[in-house]
Amino acid sequence: MTIEERIQHSKTSIFKAVFPSTTNHYDTLFGGTAMHLMDEVAFICATRFSRKMVVTVSSDRIDFNKPIPAGTIVELIGKVNHIGKTSLKVLVEVYTEEMYSESRELAITGTFTFVAVDDQKRPVQILID
Numbered sequence: 001m002t003i004e005e006r007i008q009h010s011k012t013s014i015f016k017a018v019f020p021s022t023t024n025h026y027d028t029l030f031g032g033t034a035m036h037l038m039d040e041v042a043f044i045c046a047t048r049f050s051r052k053m054v055v056t057v058s059s060d061r062i063d064f065n066k067p068i069p070a071g072t073i074v075e076l077i078g079k080v081n082h083i084g085k086t087s088l089k090v091l092v093e094v095y096t097e098e099m100y101s102e103s104r105e106l107a108i109t110g111t112f113t114f115v116a117v118d119d120q121k122r123p124v125q126i127l128i129d
């Protein structure tokens, strides 16, 4: 498989319904919950790309551009956008969708960096030469 094919193949999507248990006092998705879900989809994407143990080493700036109201659906999409020697970056986009219309918009973006590690938790190469 080429690298581009691996990137496409490992693109990962998760849908969630935004129920009251995940919202704040503004009745919108709690930012910490969004970050948790973003780390999770990014982790799954990085694992599916590398098929190695990976740990989160960093998250770049996260932009909360639109509030995500209770009673909507969110889709989180993770896609590898940079491959280093032992690390890779995953761009995560979070879309909010109304349940009873086709309305959909990009609400949050962020990038997460993962490092592939061995059993001793030492960095190892993402791709074998």
Ligand SMILES: CCCCCCCCCCCCCCCC(=O)SCCNC(=O)CCNC(=O)[C@H](O)C(C)(C)COP(=O)(O)OP(=O)(O)OC[C@H]1O[C@@H](n2cnc3c(N)ncnc32)[C@H](O)[C@@H]1OP(=O)(O)O
Residues within 6 Å of the ligand: 036, 039, 040, 043, 054, 055, 056, 057, 058, 083, 084, 085, 086, 087, 088, 113, 115, 117, 121, 122, 123
């Ligand atoms: C409510 C219900 C709850 C249910 C519950 C469910 C939970 C569902 C959540 C799922 C979510 C899953 C997410 C799992 C993932 C973790 O949670 S992992 C836990 C958090 N992360 C950690 O503990 C990692 C701790 N850090 C480390 O162990 C070490 O820093 C590492 C990662 C092994 C790296 O070691 P190091 O000595 O820094 O390595 P070094 O050789 O210097 O650098 C290695 C590479 O990392 C890069 N790097 C190092 N530092 C940085 C940095 N700060 N920024 C960017 N790149 C860096 C280097 O540039 C290098 O890249 P390459 O040039 O090789 O590509």
